[in-house]
Amino acid sequence: MDRNQALERVKPELTEHRFVHTIGVMETAIDLAMRYGADVKKAELAAVFHDFAKFRPKSEMKQIIIEQNLGSELLLHNEELWHAPVGAYLVEKEVGIVDSEILNAIRFHTSGRPDMTLLEKIIYVADYIEPGRHFPGVEEVRELAQKSLNEALIKAIQNTVVFLMKKKQPIYPDTFLTYNDLVKNLE
Numbered sequence: 001m002d003r004n005q006a007l008e009r010v011k012p013e014l015t016e017h018r019f020v021h022t023i024g025v026m027e028t029a030i031d032l033a034m035r036y037g038a039d040v041k042k043a044e045l046a047a048v049f050h051d052f053a054k055f056r057p058k059s060e061m062k063q064i065i066i067e068q069n070l071g072s073e074l075l076l077h078n079e080e081l082w083h084a085p086v087g088a089y090l091v092e093k094e095v096g097i098v099d100s101e102i103l104n105a106i107r108f109h110t111s112g113r114p115d116m117t118l119l120e121k122i123i124y125v126a127d128y129i130e131p132g133r134h135f136p137g138v139e140e141v142r143e144l145a146q147k148s149l150n151e152a153l154i155k156a157i158q159n160t161v162v163f164l165m166k167k168k169q170p171i172y173p174d175t176f177l178t179y180n181d182l183v184k185n186l187e
C-alpha cells in the first residue's frame with residue numbers, strides 16, 4: 001500500500017482537522033525514522049493509520065475491547081485511550097495491514113508500554129510534536145526529539161501526566177509503566 005492509497009483509505013474515517021493532524025504526524029514520523037534509522041515506509045504507514053479508530057462510536061469501541069480481549073482495565077479509564085488498541089485491531093481487520101510492528105505502533109501510540117520499539121517511540125513522539133500541535137511544552141519536546149528520542153518521550157509523558165493531574169483526571173497505569181521503564185534505562 002503506497003502513501004496515497006493509505007491517505008485515501010484513512011480520509012473518510014477522520015474529520016478534516018484530524019486528517020491534517022495525520023499528515024503532520026506522517027511527515028514528522030518520516031523525519032524521525034530517517035534520523036534514528038527506523039524503517040521509513042513502516043513509520044509512514046503507522047502514522048497514516050494511527051488515529052484510524054478515533055471517531056468510531058464509543059459503543060463499538062467498547063464492544064471490540066470486550067470481544068477481542070484488549071484489556072478490561074481500559075474500560076475503567078478515559079475513553080480517549082480506547083482508539084489506539086481498537087485502531088490496531090481495525091487496521092488489521094478492515095485495511096488488511098498485518099505487519100505487527102506497524103500494528104503495535106498504532107496500539108501503543110497513546111499510552112506507550114515498557115520496552116517500546118524504535119517505531120513505537122517514533123509514532124508516539126511524532127503524534128505529540130507534529131507541526132499542528134500548539135500547547136505549552138511542545139517546543140521543548142520538539143527540540144529534544146532532535147537529539148534523543150528517549151528524552152523527548154520522557155518529557156512528553158511528564159507533560160501529559162502533569163496535564164491530567166492538574167485536571168484531577170486518573171492516569172492509565174501503562175502510562176506510568178512506560179515512564180518508569182524509560183527513566184530506569186537512563187541510569
Ligand code: GDP
Binds near residue numbers: 109110127
Ligand atoms: P490524539 O489521538 O492525536 O489526540 O493523541 P493521543 O492518542 O496521544 O491522546 C489522546 C488523549 O489521551 C489525549 O487527550 C491525552 O491527554 C489522553 N491520555 C494520554 N495518556 C493518558 C492517561 O494515562 N490517562 C488518561 N486518562 N488520558 C490519557
Ligand code: FE
Binds near residue numbers: 050051083084109110
Ligand atoms: Fe491518537
Ligand code: FE
Binds near residue numbers: 109110124127128
Ligand atoms: Fe500521543
Ligand code: FE
Binds near residue numbers: 021025050051127
Ligand atoms: Fe494523533
